[in-house]
Amino acid sequence: MSLRLSTVILPVRRWHEGGRDQWSRAERLGFHTAYTYDHLSWRTFRDGPWFGAVPTLTAAAAATERVRLGTLVTSPNFRHPVTLAKELVTLDDVSGGRVTLGIGAGGNGFDATVLGQESWTPRERADRFGEFVPLLDRLLTEGAVSHSGTFYSAEEARNLPGCVQRPRLPFAIAATGPRGMRLAARHGQAWVTTGDPKLFENGTPAQSLEALRGQIDRLEKAVVEVGRDSEPVEKILLTGFTPERSTLLESVDAFVDFAGRHQALGFTELVIHAPIPDSDFAADEAVFERIATEALAQLDA
Template identity: 85%
Template sequence: MSLRLSTVILPVRPWHEGGRDQWERAERLGFHTAYTYDHLTWRTFRDGPWYAAVPTLTAAAAVTDRLRLGTLVTSPNFRHPVTLAKDLMTLDDVSGGRITLGIGAGGNGFDAVALGQEEWSPRERADRFAEFVPLLDRLLTESSLTHHGTFYSAVEARSIPGCVQRPRLPFAVAATGPRGVKLAASHGQAWVTAGDPKVFEGTPEQSLEALRVQVGKLEKALAEIGRESDTIEKVLLTGFTPERSTMLESVDAFVDFAGRHRELGFTEIVIHAPIPDSDFAADENVFERIATEALAQLGA
């Protein structure tokens, strides 16, 4: 698989005050996919503007033609498979079949309790994710479904006419634990990681080794079900590994970073669109040069 370059556009800008421009620019710069986070709010942005993912992607679909669009990632924290399936089917229609669902188990924080529930334990989070993904898969591929699960149920839920992309839009499953990696192997068209939190403050070499281990776990899970490694995209969400403060300083720095991770088997690298005065601050000119020049330098 050739290396692809994608971006994440955090939904912090009003649509008519720069929000729309970012999505149009992402297409103009030639990114493969532009994702957004599917949170109710997030970390240091909690007390500032933060817009919803599904309406944002719908608007982005209306002002772009070629750019793939997606979430990175959606989680069960405040989603239900039945209503999410209907939103996704509609998004896929509006975009003409350009939607990818990034999906993960979710984490702690505001999203985890915003609906008034108690924060789930790691075990319950994994249990819910293991039920959520297969049910969502069925909801997007079957026209009518009744299912009674431990956490999620569907009663004569309709998905007509289904997705534009057949048999359904692709899933990019974010996972590093054994149960999540098995879900990625069995249900994902892509697997997503942001690295290993244990070495976010470590060295680049430690991060590379941790990622090598993660890729190995995915390949083992694929082999166990008889699936070839090259049938699933391997996506690295950047901005959290030890190189986060240097990789966007120059085109050469990014090419070096991307080349080392391509050698591990990654087929898509995702960089954040710059946000001034935040953890994702970066030079806009360098960002645009990376988008337009880096892949050529990598021979991708």
């Protein structure tokens, strides 16, 4: 299966001060999808500008024509399936059916407590995620949905006329544990990973590859367990969190080497961060653009 190259644009720039230009550039450079993070604030960017994901993607939909758009990833930390579904149907309509929802269980960051609640335990996050995804699936495919669950409820929630994409916009589900893998196998058109976080600081590229191979094996076992016999689950790697993160965008050759090794594992899409000066995602803009326009051709040569 051919490899796709996508980018993620963090929502840190005002729309009329370079924000719009980044999304237009992503389309011009030929990226398959341009994603953004769906947080209320995030890590070292907490004390600087950070804009909302859905309004940003809606503006990006109006500023582009071909590139797909999406979140990487949305989580239940501050979202409810009913209101999220309404926003997604609207975004899919504005974009003409170019939206992918990246979605995960969330973590312990600022989003987890910003609404005043205690941070959920890993088990509670998994429990909520396990209810959130199937309900969101229904909300995006059925005309009227009622649901009374442990964490979420809906009373005749309507999302007419539904998504432009049928039966609904695709889900890219972030998961590493068995419950999340089964959700990805059952409801996902794609699966997302950033690699093994335990290897972030001191791991080696070889160890990272082995960990990713193990994740893919568990995903494929989950596909068998849920009895999925439809289209295969696409495999997306959000780069920048593996041991190669400091050299990944140093040159086209370095990226092609990385891409080839991960394509061989079975990944069908790699996502690279658009450069942000003076941050963990600082990179040479010229090299970034060359990777976007040259890397896949070199990989196929």
